[in-house]
Amino acid sequence: MAKAKYRRVIVKLSGEALSGPKEFGIHQPTLDRFAEDLIAAHNLGLALGVVVGGGNVLRGAHISEDGLSRPTADAMGMLATVMNALVLEAAIERAGASARTMSALAMPQVCETYERQRALRHLEDQRILVFAGGTGNPYFTTDTTAILRAAEMSCDAVLKATDVDGVYTADPKHDRTATRYKTLTHQEALEKNLKIMDATAFALARENRMPIIVFSIRNQGAITTVLCGKGNFTTVG
Numbered sequence: 001m002a003k004a005k006y007r008r009v010i011v012k013l014s015g016e017a018l019s020g021p022k023e024f025g026i027h028q029p030t031l032d033r034f035a036e037d038l039i040a041a042h043n044l045g046l047a048l049g050v051v052v053g054g055g056n057v058l059r060g061a062h063i064s065e066d067g068l069s070r071p072t073a074d075a076m077g078m079l080a081t082v083m084n085a086l087v088l089e090a091a092i093e094r095a096g097a098s099a100r101t102m103s104a105l106a107m108p109q110v111c112e113t114y115e116r117q118r119a120l121r122h123l124e125d126q127r128i129l130v131f132a133g134g135t136g137n138p139y140f141t142t143d144t145t146a147i148l149r150a151a152e153m154s155c156d157a158v159l160k161a162t163d164v165d166g167v168y169t170a171d172p173k174h175d176r177t178a179t180r181y182k183t184l185t186h187q188e189a190l191e192k193n194l195k196i197m198d199a200t201a202f203a204l205a206r207e208n209r210m211p212i213i214v215f216s217i218r219n220q221g222a223i224t225t226v227l228c229g230k231g232n233f234t235t236v237g
Contacts, residue, residue: 004227006156008047008123010131011038012146013161015053015084017217025056026087033220035091038128041223042097047123049153051131051146052088054080074138078105081142085132086111092128099128104136104145116152123153143201151208157237158210159226160196161217166234167196184236186212202236211237 013034020027042048057080085101092099100122101111112118114131122129134145143160150158167189170178184192186206190199196214197205205212215226215233225231 004041004044004046005229006046006227008049008153008155009157009159009227010049010051010146010150010153010155011041011159011161011223012143013050013052013088013217014142015055015057015080017056017161017163018052018084018088019056026084031087031091032095034217035088035095037217037221037223038092039095039097040221041227042126042128044224044227046227047126047153049119049123049129049131049149049155050085050088051142051149052081052084053142054078054082054084056080057083071138074134075105078132078134078136081134082107082110082132085130089130092130097128098126099130101130101132104131104133120153141198141201143197144204147197147201147204147208147210147212150210151204155210158205158212159223160212160214161223162196162214163216163218165216165232167194167214167236180232181234184234186236189236196236205236209237211235 018026018031020030054077058077082103089099089101102114102119103111104114106113119129131149134140134142146158166180168178168180172178186202189202213226213233213235226233
């Protein structure tokens with residue numbers, strides 16, 4: 001069996017990734033593949049948490065441009081992440097592993113409210129933990145949430161799942177001369193204004209010396225491949 005390089009990680013999964021080839025909502029085959037990939041990674045023997053976004057349902061920053069207050073729009077976006085977390089939890093359970101959703105927004109009739117010590121116990125009990133509700137506060141992205149939860153859970157790294165296999169000098173979809181970085185420092189990512197994560201997330205990662213592994217989620221088994229140090233990816237740390 002392959003051996004993971006880390007003992008505890010957070011996977012940051014965008015809401016848009018859950019929509020697969022669709023423009024909106026959840027694409028069931030894609031969701032099921034992600035659940036299988038997460039279980040395969042968990043079976044390597046590491047503790048695993050997932051921070052999921054809500055962009056396939058609603059993006060608070062975008063709808064606030066139409067006149068809605070940013071705090072209200074962001075609250076709606078946080079609710080979208082809860083919906084995605086619940087459907088991901090169900091897919092993981094259906095595939096045969098134990099999972100638990102914890103939300104930074106209190107909604108006890110729906111899922112557990114995030115509390116650090118309880119979350120740590122879930123990881124120790126070998127559950128895949130799905131973090132929802134962002135940080136529970138407006139103006140913070142789920143990228144920042146991923147770094148925050150990783151620091152709180154004493155994780156070794158954050159795996160940032162994207163649709164490209166790392167961080168490039170330019171957008172490889174539009175610039176054929178773009179080259180992929182193998183490594184970057186957090187400071188370089190901030191200075192270069194790279195768009196893989198927002199500046200707050202990079203700054204928080206730098207302060208907590210948290211490595212960020214940027215990789216493509218497109219291929220099945222991608223999470224396990226990266227955890228074993230194989231394939232293409234960029235390490236920001």
